[in-house]
Amino acid sequence: MDIHLGATGRQWIAMTAQDLRYAWREVRNQWGLTAAVVLTLAIGIGSPTVVFSLLSTMALRTPPSHDPNSFFRVVREPSRSSGVVTLAEYRALADENRSARRLTAWSSALLTARIGGDRGPASGLLVTCDFFSAFGVDAPVAGRLLTPEDCTSRLPVAVMSERCWRSRFGADPSVVGRSFPYGGVPVVVVGIAATPAIQVRGHFSDADSVADLCLPYTTQHALKNVESLFRGRDLLSEDSTVPWLELAGLLEPRTSRGTAANEFRVILARHARPSPWPASLVVVTDGSRWSAMPLKILRLSMIVLALPVLILITACVNVAALLIPRAAKRVPEMAVRLALGASRAALIRMLLIESTIVCGLAALLSLFLVYSLPRLLVRALNAESWVGAGSLGPDWRAFTFLAVTSVAAAILSGLAPALESLNPRLAQSLRLGRGLETPRGSRAARLFVGIQIATSTLLLVTAAAFVRTATRTAEPGFSTTDLLVAELPDDGSRRAPLGAIADGLSVSSGVEGVAYAKALPLLGESAVQVHSGTRPEWISSPAVSVSPDYFRVLGIPILMGRALNRQDAGRTGAQEPVVVSRQFARRFFGKDNVLGERIAAEDRSGPVSMTIVGVAQDRSTGQETTKAIADGSMVYEPMDPSSEFGFLLIKASDRGAATADVVRARLRDLTGSAAPVATFESRLAERYAGIRRLKSLSLASGAASMMLALIGLVAVITSEANRRRREFAIRLALGATPSAVRRRIVLSGLRLVPIGLSCGVLASWSGLRVLQSQRLLMLAPFAVDPSPYIAPVVLFLAATGVTLAAIAYRVGRRDSFAALREE
Incomplete structure (x- = not known):
């Protein structure tokens, strides 16, 4: 099919291509500034994308299966401290349901006992004999998987996980067929398999685990004295009212999870028995943590994502502050273009395309962070069992988030400099042939630095609050020894x-x-x-x-x-x-x-x-x-x-x-x-593991934001010092001391700090009040402890003072007569 473009469409494509060529030329001509902007935006874009990728992997990842679209898991709302169903209820569901083509079950508590003499404790999981196929394991590494005959015979056999086989037995092939004492019961290993990592219970807070041994659920009677939550109980009796089994499976084609849930509820109601357990609703989910995520945890996840988003905002504001002086120098160029008939909309498009190219380069660099940082963060936060070491690569959600973040960064960082370039007094710009140092541009740059300071203060105070809270575990006020x-x-x-x-x-x-x-x-x-x-x-x-x-x-x-x-x-x-x-x-x-x-x-x-x-x-x-x-x-x-x-x-x-x-x-x-x-x-x-992880994340976010804020402060003060170099040269020539000039520079920079610090402290105080009132985090009482506010403010003032002193010292050393000759 031929596609015919009108004259307007072809003209727009031609102009966009021309803008792209011109923008690329500008980027190459100012490679130093471009490199600084790309590095800053890469940190800003990569930080929230890395955190989003980890949250997506943790919350949205479904258990391993050959058919994830039809995979389901059954949970209870509100959740129970034990399992989902009794053995009688599982058998009723397996026999009477028409929604699931496969329904598997396993015990909601791991067995724990030593295996193979002096070797350490090994975890055991009682499973139905179709457990492996439901989770996408069709073939063993060695030996065989469990069969229906194993469940019927009730003999103590087991399939050992590949991880246990390699770590404990050095991948010895003779393990298959051997009998090992497990909690005093001889258990024959009939196969080795890549046992899937699953949440044994369907609670959001439970980490993934890989059972060392998977045994037929019908061996529970023989193993009832092995250490577990249900030790000493006979759970195979039809009269047992203990819900000790978890459920998962695969749906029939064209069957929704809601349909399956309704059918399961009807079957369970039909076979209901008097039970001491509180009533709860059966819910069918896709097996991800997101489907069982409490509202409180969802809000907490948004807070975790908000920390690096603040870094993105700081980075964009930092770039805008860096580009505004450059925009002022391009005023004559914009004036000539306007005088020749170019529209302001066309010029804004051209300038935003320049920002988009820079943000595109930053996005490519941030891809390196997205691929490399998650594994480092997971190891540092000791969260392998939550995220899964084998599935940390970015998925389509992370790439979509990266694209949206890059476009947002291009607009946020490029719009203000573009508008500044398009605000010339035309005649004066053409006559002088140089950029005008407008008060508006200086005010905008100062505003951006103030926003950076406020954002950095917010992150630093939040980090200090987490640090203060984490210390409560070390000093709880009572003895925790022994x-x-x-x-x-x-x-x-x-x-x-x-x-x-x-x-x-x-x-x-x-x-x-x-x-x-x-x-x-x-x-x-x-x-x-x-x-x-x-x-x-x-x-x-x-x-x-x-x-x-x-x-x-x-x-x-x-x-x-x-x-x-x-x-x-x-x-x-x-x-x-x-x-x-x-x-x-x-x-x-x-x-x-x-x-x-x-x-x-x-x-x-x-x-x-x-x-x-x-x-x-x-x-x-x-x-x-x-x-x-x-x-x-x-x-x-x-x-x-x-x-x-x-x-x-x-x-x-x-x-x-x-x-x-x-x-x-x-x-x-x-x-x-x-x-x-x-x-x-x-x-x-x-x-308190979550608090310590948030402490590490907030400390890193606060440090990165403070670094970006100081870079922005250096850029603005240096630009202002260059703009006022003639003034300073005249003052020096008329007898002013270099220390007086340096004092003016330091004071002009310090005037940016109090408002930003005040706004940041107020915002952090309000945010911590919300966190405490909603009980989203176990934060220490900041109302009676001012240290989370004092320490970040003092740290930022000290860093700002040192930075401004360094800039002022360099400016104060300039030769006044040389500066006047340059003018």
């Missing part, structure tokens, strides 16, 4: 009361003390509405129910009064005793000694009157509450020792793994099932 924690969740099982379990554990070898609480410190404490006689308004304060030994085990001293005792748990009404922190006393009563004072707290059943019997030392408080300010205020309520659910805090006599093993074994005897035992430091590190 502290073990065990969670006894409300999982529908019956067990001994927490008080009896704590008494039984306290006599174990290597245990110095045991306490229990409704929540771990810093990791999930709730809030209550409190008011006192001195402050009748209701105010949120962190609160937690604890046992009498809580303060002794954590090493929190009682400053006044007494700690809680066992008799306090049975006293209610106006006599209910509580212990408060010193910060709570000062915040609500304005004094330290508040013994005997009464407060009212809003409970689920209504207002509860409490009497303060003790004041404890302040400690850091978590940020999981809804409205409470994490300033150290805390209310400690007595916890009923007959409660069956909560957390145990065990003070061990040493850091050895032997004590943890003793605690696990003793808990198994006391509760009848396995309970996960970990060090408090590991739980704290896991929870």
Whole structure:
């Protein structure tokens, strides 16, 4: 088919081609300035693209499959602490559904046991025998995959992961067919396979993992005593109400995930049984984290992406500040073009094409960053299990984001200089034959530098807030050394009361003390509405129910009064005793000694009157509450020792793994099932891992933005010094000292700083207020800690002072008579 272009279309193409040739010539003629602009924009364009690529890989990547369009995963909303369905429910779905051509299942908890004698613990996953084909593994590396006969026979066989085979056994081919003791059960390895990395549970916060051994789910009875969340339970019984299986599969052609979800709900409702688990809705997703991402995490992702976007804005403003002096020099050229009949629109197009070429070169350079930086960032942030080391290359989403970012950068960085070039006084420009140093251009350059300073201050203050928050894990206000924690969740099982379990554990070898609480410190404490006689308004304060030994085990001293005792748990009404922190006393009563004072707290059943019997030392408080300010205020309520659910805090006599093993074994005897035992430091590190990663990202963003701001400041002050060189030469010739000239230059530069710093501090204060009010991040209370603001401001002022002094020193050394002769 022939395409005929009209005269207007051909003319437009010819003019665009001419503009491209002219723009390329201008770029080559000023290669020094072009190189600086390209490098600056490459950093600005590459930074958000790298972060977007990582977020896209983490959130939008689906599990491996030959047919990702038909792959699905079943989750529950709200999510459960265990699996999605029981064994009976899985079998009903497999037999009755018409939406899925393949439905596979696996256990929602990994097994953990030693394999092959002295080798370390290996993870095991109980799976249905079509597990590998659902995740795109059709052929083994050696031996064979699981078959339906393996599930029917219930024999303990396993497929070993290729990673485990190579790392533990040196890729020994004789491993296939051998029997290894696994948790005391002989397991025959029938094959080696490239086991896929998946989220064992469908929770957004779970990292990907590769099971060392995949075993038929029907071997659960033989392996029920192997260490796992479901240890000691027979889950293969048709009467079992424990949802321990996760589900995934492949849809039938032309079947949507919504259709499958509706069918699954009908089938599950048909086979519903009385269960202690709370009701939840079955949802079918594509298996990506994005599909199960909570709104809070989505907002947090936008904040993470906003940090490098601010670098892009800083880079664009920096380039605009660099190009404005050049634009002023091109005023005579623009005046001649206008005098010869060129339109302003045509000239704007020509100048924007120049900016587009420069941004295109920067985009090509940023591709290097997009391909190389993600792997370095993932290693530095220790996030391999979240992102996946084998899938870090940019996809079409990253390339689209790069293209959009490049166009935006071209417009943002090129529009202001283009408008500056097209604002000449025509007659004067033609008569003088040189660019006019217009006040408007100087004001625009100063405005851009002010924006850069504000953006850099915002990023630096944010980084300082993250640094301040991260230090809370090192100084929480209580002892974390040799502290073990065990969670006894409300999982529908019956067990001994927490008080009896704590008494039984306290006599174990290597245990110095045991306490229990409704929540771990810093990791999930709730809030209550409190008011006192001195402050009748209701105010949120962190609160937690604890046992009498809580303060002794954590090493929190009682400053006044007494700690809680066992008799306090049975006293209610106006006599209910509580212990408060010193910060709570000062915040609500304005004094330290508040013994005997009464407060009212809003409970689920209504207002509860409490009497303060003790004041404890302040400690850091978590940020999981809804409205409470994490300033150290805390209310400690007595916890009923007959409660069956909560957390145990065990003070061990040493850091050895032997004590943890003793605690696990003793808990198994006391509760009848396995309970996960970990060090408090590991739980704290896991929870604050995101804060530390954001700290690293914000520090890098702040440093890059400050560097760009200083470059822009150097460009503007140098340009202004060159514009005023005649003035400075006359002053020097008339007797002014070089120090006076330098002082003028430094003061003119410092006038740009206060407004930018003020705007940046105000913007960062507002942003941190939003983050704290929405509980998006566990940030330290900046309202009582000015250090996140003072340190960045002092750092920026010091760097600015040194930079301006260097510029002023160079200008002050100029020969005044030589400068006048040049004029």
